[in-house]
Amino acid sequence: MASTDPEDGAAPLEEPLLAPEPTEEKVQVTTELADLLGLTAAFFVSSVSWVAMKSTDTAILGHVGTRYLDATALSDLYTMSTGVFVQGRVLGVFVSQAIGADNKKLAGAWLQTSYAVLSLVLIPVAVAWLFTGPALRLFVRNDTLVKDAAYYATVLALCLPARVGFSQLTQFFSAQKIMRPSYATAPIAMVLNLVLGLILVLGIGIPDWRGFGFKACPVVTTCVEYVQLAIVIVVFCVIKKLHASCEPDNGWFSMKEITSERFVAYVKMYAPAALAIASDFWRMTAVGAVAASLSEDDLGVFNASYRIMWMALTLTGSLGGAIATKLGLRLGAGDSKGARQGVRIGLVVSVVLLSIIVLVVITIPRQLAMIFTNDSKLLDLFERCRYEFAAALFMMNFAVVCERVPFGMGRAKAVLYAGAVGSWVGQVPAVILCVEFWRKDLRSVYTGVAAGYALLVVVLLGIIFTTDWRQQAADARARSEVDAPAAEEEEAAQ
Template sequence: MAAVGLVPPKVAPMAPALARQQSVINDLTASSSHWQIYSSIFYLFVPTFVARLAWIGMKTTDTALLGHSGTVFLTASSLSDFWTSMSGVFIGDNVLGALMGQAYGAKNYDMVGRWFQISMTLFSWVLIPVMLLWCATSPVLHYGLGYAEDVASYAGYYATVSALCLPAKLVNGKLSTFFTSQKITGPSSKTTPVALILNLVFGLQFVLGIPYAGLKVGFWACPWVTTLVEWFLLLVISVVWVGYYRSHEQCYGPKLHEWNFLRDVFLAPLFATAESERFAYYNQNIRPKLWEFIKLTVPATLAMASDFWRMSAIGLLAGTLGDKEVAVFNASYRIAWMNLVIIGAFSSACVTQLGIALGTGDGGLSLKIRDLGIGTVLVFLVATVSASVVYIEALASIFTNDPEVIALFKECRFAMALMIFFMCFSVHFESLLVALKKTDTLFKAALIGSWGGQVPGVLILFYLYGPSLQNVYLGIGGGYALLMILYMVPFLQADLHEAAGKAYAENAASKPLTA
């Protein structure tokens, strides 16, 4: 006879209507300890970091596979990335997480789902010209920039196939933000490592012919592998987290199921009038918030694009130096990128937690999250930058064994450290401004700091004091210092108690969000 009481009782699945009245946000308040707040932030940070690291691994895998396929193919993919990145920046959505977090904090769960639909409405239209620009890579490189026809053709093929994954990439990004704003991290943290493994396994087989030489396709398979893996990820998230776990239900209630992608994204913006019964869902749920979303998103996107174009311009200037200087500059940017991955993931976690705190109307908790986040980033950067200065020779040895290049690393170590410190710190404050929905301030600061500070600073040092790598670093670091101040001052001046009250008032549901 089986022992009684050893088997725990089965718990029935919670009904969506009941689940939507409960939230883990109540775990934190202004009276929560620093350790509790840290734990909540790191609960989001770790999976976000894993996801970003896996994405970098995918890009590194592609580069390695193409490098072993042939130098001309590696060159073609680099040119393709250069051109596509210039337009691809426009489908990045930095604002969505802040809006969803505030709605979730206010327990207006349907508003979280509405922001997903509103974002899809705007960025589905933005995606069309971006895809067309990617498909135009070959003629742009050949006729516009004068590259050889064969290289331009390879780059065009790579970009055109890569464009086919953009719809999946767009939806994956929105779904990841949708779930993360609710502290559901599985869809991003568990699928991206799988994507990395699939990309490596199928890349080795179809690009390099390992282990079966007869199935080798070469360069032509590389973009297809990445594209199909991206679509596979979307399928997994849709089947597992949406279809099986039903993780979306708390913030995607019955009313939101009336949304029709074709009708409400592509037809309604063109043909809907205020009285259109056919487009009633669009008029009631999308149109009222669409313009607000556009006004927040456009400045944030332009600020991000400005940052990319600015660094591209400075990179071209650094490219006029000698081969050793270019090698050091590229390697140092890899070091900065490693720091940015960590800081970016931590900032993302802080923004999510801060957005939820603002949505609850808890100004005291918002202040604690702000201070803990800034303090943590400061300590981390001081430690990593100091280590980079002290152990610069060991760090340089990772990238080269040339004594002259290592000596150049050592010569530029302080200027390099300055650049990395202010670059990463400015990124953190940029994220915090987005959390407060101050994207207009963000854009103005980015414009002044980039084109009124950093680029002129590099040019002045470069041409007045000599074309040296150290002057490039000093110009970049000084520009980022100015940018950080322009971000930091308005953020620290913001009254978070007032911002929290406003966020709660804007997001509080006017009626119960039950079925």
């Protein structure tokens, strides 16, 4: 029976995590769909917080003035290119496989190791954010725009410790299918950021006051990020103790479990994973630079449309996270056949979901753009390029879902290489060629983006459908410090 205890924090999505036993049973499609969609919903609610806060900031600033919308776009293009290094996406791989192999204490040790690694990475990232102004002045001549962008990035640098603390702790729980810590804080963060933004930035709700304007926006976001971290720690760790079953032998505050072997193993997966996602943002920075070279209006539309892409990515990324979590648990448990079938079902679901999203974008493009701006000139521009944008959105999101599969196996290097080909062989050259030799507008930009992501999808699908699933199960068991190789057990069972 699935767990239904409202106090255990886990969504009742599938069988409790037991000792790994290889299985030859086929995945039942209806059961898999129910489990996958249930876990996707939980991931969606938990992951929507960050995207919603960024979207809220953009929407509010769009009503303060186009100048501030452009400044935040410029700031984000710079800070995201370095901020990706503190995301540490690999913790979920280690934890899910350790839990699947029934080695809960090792899962706790991986959380400690993750914090140790990311604490070191955080320092240069924070320094880079604090020097946003000098960095942008090398490329941008508009001193007012650079000054606003630098202020925005400098204030947000203060929230980096909270961002690392929250992301790793919730990732630790989510990899075990314990979703309450993250999805319970998401609505609080969204509402708090919106309410404080409307009051402090725009002055809504207070007679004869227009608010603090742009300067209050990053301050509100920073405070909200610390609030959501505090909620997870106090409610779900101190009070509910949802982390207790994974406590390492030497306790949570001991460094003894952070062995050199684990540190090196984590870094070996973290480094290519971080470089892969950094490459993604560097690529989009290059594409954004092309958009900015067209006009300030093109940059504003590009920024708003990129937010729409991320809103869609919140949903498809949640689906990808659900696929990767179930994949890690199955590989850790030695179920290579179930892992393969589950992945194929997940990819089909992602295509159906993205088709629906694209239809919405094509049907009501102007209404979507009005979330971020009321400038009729920008709305007209977005409406004219809706078909090319829809194609880019589909390919971007499907590529992200496909990427989560080899990543969930622990094949971070394969993801890095595939991303490099899609970005620097496909997308960036395609954007430049379309703009230079077809038409100098956003339609060319989105056409090039779609072409680059299409190349990436082809490479990733090649990796997925040529995978040796038994070997991946054996690797997952070895990574989880389990003696018996799963592939050998399954082969003997057959």
